[in-house]
């Protein structure tokens with residue numbers, strides 16, 4: 001007999017890998033108050049370590065490592081003032097474009113323990129992927145694809161996921177995908193990746209309060225139980241010394 005636990009918080013995944021919490025630099029938290037509100041909500045859900053990942057996308061979110069580090073410092077300062085006891089680090093969510101390729105070649109990437117989070121276009125499949133992954137790996141970076149379940153052009157070619165894994169790409173799925181937050185097809189593919197054991201990391205991809213509302217549902221779901229049963233989730237290995 002299988003017993004599904006009912007959870008009001010999240011004792012199993014305490015590190016979030018993927019969010020947009022640095023105020024005012026992308027399409028996530030709008031200002032400091034919004035940012036602190038979202039972070040308090042994530043704390044209430046059981047998260048104790050956050051790896052926030054602002055967009056870096058040429059022409060739309062022209063963020064740099066310096067901008068992101070400054071935002072992180074300001075956020076940490078507010079944690080002290082407001083007595084928020086949560087550990088936060090920053091990396092980035094790189095869009096697969098020329099800026100990303102240049103940062104790889106200059107060996108100037110924001111990463112967490114060598115893990116580099118990147119996303120593809122939602123409209124067109126990536127070109128020259130093998131070469132890019134080679135360039136990352138030769139510099140000892142570990143490529144992590146953000147929300148692989150959200151690229152619709154892979155949905156009719158599920159063997160592409162196996163190919164991406166064979167290239168050495170790790171997968172970060174969005175927890176909210178598991179309960180249909182984005183769409184039914186995205187939910188279906190997230191569950192497929194979960195069943196195949198292809199998921200290495202999970203993320204909240206928090207931009208606003210609606211993501212948190214949905215996460216409350218995910219954390220009590222049988223879909224999360226199945227994910228944790230079928231996959232070795234590495235989130236809590238990203239930052240050492242988790243209490």
Ligand SMILES: [Fe+2]
Pocket residue numbers: 018019020093146205
């Ligand atoms: Fe994101």
